[in-house]
Amino acid sequence: MKLIDCDVHAQATEPMLAEHLGPWARAQLERYGRRTPRTTDWYPRARNGGMRVDAWPDKPGHIWGSDPELLREQLLDEYDVDYAILEVLSGQDCYDHPDFAREWNHAINEWQAETWLGFDSRLRGTIAVAHEYPDLAVKEIEERADDPRFVAVLLPASAAEPLGAPKYWPIYRAATECGRPVVVHTGGYVDHRGAGYPSFYLDYHVGNGIVTQGQLTSMVAGGLFEEVPGVRVVLTESGVAWVAALRWSLDAAWELMRADHPRLTRPPSHYLDEHVWFTTQPIEEPEDPSHLVYAIDQAHLRDKLLFATDYPHWDFDSPTQALPRVIDKELRRKILCENAADLYGFPRERPEPAATAGVQAS
Amino acid sequence: MSALGYQLGAVDCDIHVAPAAYSDLLPYLSDYWRQYISEAAVRLTGVGHAYPPGAPVTATAQARERGWATPPSTYEQLAERYLDEAQPGHVVLNCLAGFDTHRNPYFSAAVAGALNDWVRETFLRRDDRLRASLSVSPVSPDDATAEIERVGDDPGFVQVLLPVRSDLPWGHKNNHAMFAAARERSLQVALHAWGRAGRSLTPSGFTTTYLEDYLANQPIAQAQMLSFVSEGVFERFPDLRVMVTECGFAWLPTLLWRFDKDWKGVWREVPWVKDLPSEYVGRHFCLTTAPAHLPPEDTGRAQLLEMLGGPAMLVYASDFPHDHGDSVAPLLDQLSAEDRAGVLQNTAAAFYGLDAVRTYTSP
Numbered sequence: 065m066k067l068i069d070c071d072v073h074a075q076a077t078e079p080m081l082a083e084h085l086g087p088w089a090r091a092q093l094e095r096y097g098r099r100t101p102r103t104t105d106w107y108p109r110a111r112n113g114g115m116r117v118d119a120w121p122d123k124p125g126h127i128w129g130s131d132p133e134l135l136r137e138q139l140l141d142e143y144d145v146d147y148a149i150l151e152v153l154s155g156q157d158c159y160d161h162p163d164f165a166r167e168w169n170h171a172i173n174e175w176q177a178e179t180w181l182g183f184d185s186r187l188r189g190t191i192a193v194a195h196e197y198p199d200l201a202v203k204e205i206e207e208r209a210d211d212p213r214f215v216a217v218l219l220p221a222s223a224a225e226p227l228g229a230p231k232y233w234p235i236y237r238a239a240t241e242c243g244r245p246v247v248v249h250t251g252g253y254v255d256h257r258g259a260g261y262p263s264f265y266l267d268y269h270v271g272n273g274i275v276t277q278g279q280l281t282s283m284v285a286g287g288l289f290e291e292v293p294g295v296r297v298v299l300t301e302s303g304v305a306w307v308a309a310l311r312w313s314l315d316a317a318w319e320l321m322r323a324d325h326p327r328l329t330r331p332p333s334h335y336l337d338e339h340v341w342f343t344t345q346p347i348e349e350p351e352d353p354s355h356l357v358y359a360i361d362q363a364h365l366r367d368k369l370l371f372a373t374d375y376p377h378w379d380f381d382s383p384t385q386a387l388p389r390v391i392d393k394e395l396r397r398k399i400l401c402e403n404a405a406d407l408y409g410f411p412r413e414r415p416e417p418a419a420t421a422g423v424q425a426s
Numbered sequence: 427m428s429a430l431g432y433q434l435g436a437v438d439c440d441i442h443v444a445p446a447a448y449s450d451l452l453p454y455l456s457d458y459w460r461q462y463i464s465e466a467a468v469r470l471t472g473v474g475h476a477y478p479p480g481a482p483v484t485a486t487a488q489a490r491e492r493g494w495a496t497p498p499s500t501y502e503q504l505a506e507r508y509l510d511e512a513q514p515g516h517v518v519l520n521c522l523a524g525f526d527t528h529r530n531p532y533f534s535a536a537v538a539g540a541l542n543d544w545v546r547e548t549f550l551r552r553d554d555r556l557r558a559s560l561s562v563s564p565v566s567p568d569d570a571t572a573e574i575e576r577v578g579d580d581p582g583f584v585q586v587l588l589p590v591r592s593d594l595p596w597g598h599k600n601n602h603a604m605f606a607a608a609r610e611r612s613l614q615v616a617l618h619a620w621g622r623a624g625r626s627l628t629p630s631g632f633t634t635t636y637l638e639d640y641l642a643n644q645p646i647a648q649a650q651m652l653s654f655v656s657e658g659v660f661e662r663f664p665d666l667r668v669m670v671t672e673c674g675f676a677w678l679p680t681l682l683w684r685f686d687k688d689w690k691g692v693w694r695e696v697p698w699v700k701d702l703p704s705e706y707v708g709r710h711f712c713l714t715t716a717p718a719h720l721p722p723e724d725t726g727r728a729q730l731l732e733m734l735g736g737p738a739m740l741v742y743a744s745d746f747p748h749d750h751g752d753s754v755a756p757l758l759d760q761l762s763a764e765d766r767a768g769v770l771q772n773t774a775a776a777f778y779g780l781d782a783v784r785t786y787t788s789p
Binding site: 109110111221222223224225226227229252253254255256257258259260261262263264265266267269270271273274275277278279281282285286303305306308309310312313314315316317318319320321324325346348349350351355356358359362378379 | 481482483590591592593594595596598625626627628629630631632633634635636637638640641642644645646648649650652653656657674676677679680681683684685686687688689691692694695696717719720721722726729732733749750751752
């Protein structure tokens with residue numbers, strides 16, 4: 065096995081998902097569209113509309129990320145990917161009525177299963193959930209639990225409450241009970257309330273790493289890792305190099321404020337070591353690449369980094385170029401495939417080609 | 427180092443003073459505001475969300491034992507509790523009382539003005555070593571500009587004090603007139619931890635613990651740093667510098683790696699940003715050393731220094747009377763005598779244009 069891509073975006077158009085909605089939700093969609101303001105409207109992406117220019121299929125009714133054949137050609141075959149984990153970001157909102165949120169996320173999962181997971185055996189899905197309504201989210205997780213092609217539960221990196229809040233614990237619990245990590249992906253409700261709204265996509269996008277620092281702090285301080293002991297969290301598309309500085313801060317603050325946090329029995333960094341993984345894209349690029357290795361080691365990330373391309377977004381990290389040469393062979397292997405194989409329980413050895421071909425043909 | 431851990435003779439870039447109550451400010455307020463304060467029973471909460479009386483951060487154990495858990499409100503208290511012990515070369519006084527959450531912009535402006543008059547009369551007039559941050563209304567840039575014009579010519583004020591938490595990032599064009607007024611008077615800008623209580627401080631809703639609030643100052647400072655660069659503030663005000671105060675610094679190198687990378691991708695959006703973001707940051711920002719939140723090992727600290735490109739952006743702060751439970755001392759111990767003198771004195775002296783600093787000799 066050579067390569068597991070842990071952040072790939074399949075994107076449905078509204079009509080594609082509408083097919084999987086009941087009459088009421090479909091009528092809501094037709095009357096009102098999506099209630100959520102799109103961050104791409106607030107912060108237009110200053111590069112190719114935010115996508116790889118070659119990622120738009122030449123097919124009517126399709127957009128970037130909606131055509132499995134193009135994805136197979138540009139990603140799976142091009143880079144000889146063993147597994148690609150899909151994250152469909154259409155359900156990351158918190159402006160929906162619960163009935164709509166439930167149907168909408170259900171539709172995303174139906175569409176994923178039908179359009180993608182059956183199309184190529186290398187594809188794996190993440191379970192989209194109505195995260196602001198954890199009881200509904202739990203039902204959706206339970207419904208997908210028997211389908212091994214869904215390998216994780218998907219949460220947005222910004223929500224109505226910090227992600228360590230007790231409100232969301234049932235989601236982490238349900239995911240953990242059925243053996244799935246929780247993938248937290250950049251996006252969702254983006255109200256930059258600490259410093260106010262940035263003016264530009266540049267600050268907004270760099271800020272994705274900053275947002276995640278707060279979420280990790282919330283998970284630690286809220287006691288999530290004590291409350292759901294087996295939980296595994298994958299922080300996606302928020303960078304990796306900042307983790308060490310956050311560890312130092314968390315440990316220092318905990319040392320000072322231990323009395324406030326009786327739930328926490330260990331220094332925060334120990335919880336991070338045990339429970340948190342990070343995807344690489346968009347990997348930070350220090351002028352001296354060896355500093356990236358410092359950052360990885362300072363944060364104890366050798367076994368926690370998962371390679372990701374973020375296909376088909378503009379800042380796609382190429383599997384052949386994104387990792388600097390200074391990352392040694394062993395670490396490279398861990399990042400490119402072994403860490404993800406261990407996390408998701410994929411075999412470390414590549415399946416027989418015949419078996420793969422058989423499933424693809426179906 | 428002094429018995430209480432102060433770096434003797436240093437330029438201390440962040441120590442705190444505060445009026446004990448609004449009664450201290452009444453001489454500097456109009457009849458209207460005196461009546462307002464009295465009739466509405468407005469209390470000076472001492473930035474209660476930031477430094478609750480019992481919180482470990484609010485005061486060191488030694489200070490607490492002596493009943494010194496709040497910042498000094500008189501020069502005599504400042505001398506007894508800090509100056510006599512720390513023997514600083516220079517000190518920058520930060521009074522955060524204007525960070526309180528007044529939504530009334532007129533009141534906010536009046537309080538900022540009163541704080542500046544109070545700081546000037548109570549402290550600056552008494553001791554040549556003292557400098558102060560200039561308080562401004564954090565809710566109205568117009569009023570902030572007017573206050574800078576009113577008192578900014580007093581050489582005792584060296585920087586405009588802004589809470590790191592804001593409704594709009596500080597680099598935003600709405601604030602540029604304020605920066606212009608500051609630069610006309612050779613003032614710099616300081617962003618200090620906290621402010622804007624009661625609003626959610628994360629992009630993902632309300633926090634529920636002090637620990638989260640305390641640590642949030644660091645990511646918020648990062649967001650502010652992005653704003654200053656991406657809005658082109660330093661192209662417009664080439665001599666403006668920003669002091670990031672009480673927000674940590676160990677996060678800086680990795681933020682800049684990402685910032686530079688993203689800028690290379692989307693520079694078209696911000697054509698006025700002409701150099702690498704890290705170059706602007708290196709030229710224009712300094713960061714205080716408390717809290718330090720350092721790597722636990724010597725090797726990690728050496729690597730951090732290497733990633734920072736040396737300690738040229740760091741300036742010493744005791745943050746008296748606050749307690750962050752850690753200290754920058756282990757990092758200072760790994761510096762050459764010259765670098766150490768830079769952090770303890772020379773970098774800050776250059777930032778503030780202090781000339782009469784006593785020569786610092788490494789112990």
